[in-house]
Amino acid sequence: MSFRTLLLAGALSCALATPALAHRQWLLPSTSTLASTGEYVTIDAAISNDLFYPDHFAIDPAQVSVWAPDGTSAQIENPAKGRYRGTFDVAVNKAGTWKIGMERSAIMGTFKVDGQEWRVGGRGRPAGGPGMAPGVGMPSGPAPANAANGAGPGSGQPPRMVASVADIPANATDVALTETLSRNFVYVTAGEPTKPALTGKGLEFDPVTHPDSLVQNEDGRFRFLIDGKPAAGVKITVVPGGKKYREAEEAQELTTGADGTVAVKWPVAGWYWLNASAQDTKPSDKRASTRRMAFTTTLEVVAP
Amino acid sequence: MKSSSLTPALPLLATGAVLTLGAATPALAASVTVTIPQVKVAEYHRPYVAGWIEPAAGGDARTVFLWYDVKKRGNEPGTKWLADLRTWWRKGGRGLKLPADGLSGATRAPGTYTIPIPSNLPKGQYVFKIEAARETGGRELVSVPFVVPARGASAAGHTELGAVTIR
Incomplete structure (x- = not known):
């Protein structure tokens, strides 16, 4: 399994360009548990504030990968x-x-070239015409063509932009880069649950209670790992679905303990959205200084 | 309903008697004062708030004010989330043409606001209802029973709304 570096185009770029923080990315399976191997699971994928109401942005299924139990x-x-x-x-x-x-x-x-700030990847869209690839316009290129590159009207963003780290010229100074790793997985079990393999890279979900064995009256215990080691201080947000039928979000904000685990209580049976986030200074790219990691899953909790 | 209270300025019976008998006295302009509380969250958006009047015995709702993102246009215009004021929406919000003169306005920052109550309400018993819904936050409905001509009445919300006072 390798990380797919996706250009932040289409759905994600729009979602990220919107400053609202709580736009949540979610996958919602039709069920977490199947009795046989002759069945299908159908999954919804969207980005929205309230869970699980698709009312904002669709996730393109082309981004999705599937790993069988083996x-x-x-x-x-x-x-x-x-x-x-x-x-x-x-x-x-x-x-x-x-x-x-x-x-x-x-x-x-x-980063800066000759005192001018350039942006690498991420938010904002280059203002290039339809024929131009995202981030076209090299800092070493002729200046007039680049001057308006990426400058949205009133966006307040730096007007210069390159697509990736590889485009940073050798004479760049003040390089300030952040690596972001985000994962969003759901777990569906046919028959007996098994444990999906871990990669040992970045922030990973290492459940103690199997995600397809959750019951409302028992705490769910989950361990989080960073680069394969138990991660303390990971921030966890747990939000029950069905907000439209409640008065409040009823989100739980938790933190993993020294052993990297967190215990989650389930006020009601149903689907929950869980998001974990952490930050450190061990990015894989040497030029980056910070690494931000996020893991998201959707959990089905049955009534006892 | 229980949280409503008559204004302490006059004893209960006296107030009723004076106002009933003194029908010739010109009614003072009544108003409702609403508090939008500060909410300490990482991501705050001003709430959508609607205020309306219903006859206590049931009947048509009359919207008095509506604060929403009037200016937002495009793919997701500000009107998209009006249905999140779910009670108001069903009580007649969905029949309103917006923006409505004298009713709709921009969302308000936390603070206390006073809005006049229509002066042409027939005498009788009413309920003033205020509903607030906040993006990424909660939703709350506060009901304040009151009579016309107006005596004082008040109630308070707990999360999305503070005190609501009619005087």
Whole structure:
């Protein structure tokens, strides 16, 4: 499994360009638990404030990967991207726990050339014409062509932009880069649950209570790892679905303990959105100074 | 309903008697004062708030004010989230043409605001309802029973709304 560095185009770029922080990315399976291997799970994928109402932005199913219980990759079927929601099916044809979702990494930040600030990747769109690739316009190129590059009207963003770290010229100074790694996986089990393999890289979800064995009256215990080691101080947000039928968000804000674990209580049965985030100074790219990591999953909690 | 209280300025019975008998006295302009509380969260958006009047015995709602993102246009205009004021929306918000003169205005920052109550309400018993819904936050509905001609009445919210006072 390798990180797919996706250009922040389309759906994600729009979502990220919006300053609202709480736009949540979510995958919602039709079920977490199947009795046989002759069935399908159908999954919704969207970005929205309230869980799980697709009312803002669809996630393109093309970003999704599927890992069968034996670690082999599998295909999605019947992908569709609607106005507010992406949707796809997975044929659950092997017993055990399937991991379905996406991960992406990116490096964003700024640098200077001759005292002028340039931006690397990330937010904002280059103002180039339709024929131009994202981030076209090299800092070493003719200045007039680049002057307005990426400057949205009143955006207040630096007007110069390159697509990736590879485009940073040798004479750049004040290089300030942040690596971001984000993962969003859901776990669907046919028959007996199994433990999906870990990669030992970045922030990972290492559940003590299996994500497909959650019951409302028992705490869910989850361990989080960074680069394979238990991670203390990871911030966890747990939000129950169905906000429209409540008065408040009822989010829980938790933190992992010294052993990297967190215990989550479930006020009601149902689907929950869980997000973990952490930050450190061990990015994979030498020029980056900070690494921001996030892990998101959707958990089904049954009534006892 | 229980949280409503008559103004302590006059004893209960006397107030009723004076106002009933003194029908010729010109009614003072009544108003409702609403507090939008400070909410300490990482991501704050000003709430959408609607205030309306219903006859206590039931009947048509009359919207008195509506604060929402009037100016937002485009793919997701400010009107998109009006239905999040879910009670107001069903009580007649969905039949209103917006923006409505004298009713709709921009969202308000935390603070206390006073809005006049329509002066042409027939005498009788009413409920003033105020509903607030905040993006990434909660939703709350506060009801204040009151009578016309107006005596004082008040109630308070707990999360998205503070004190609501009619005087």
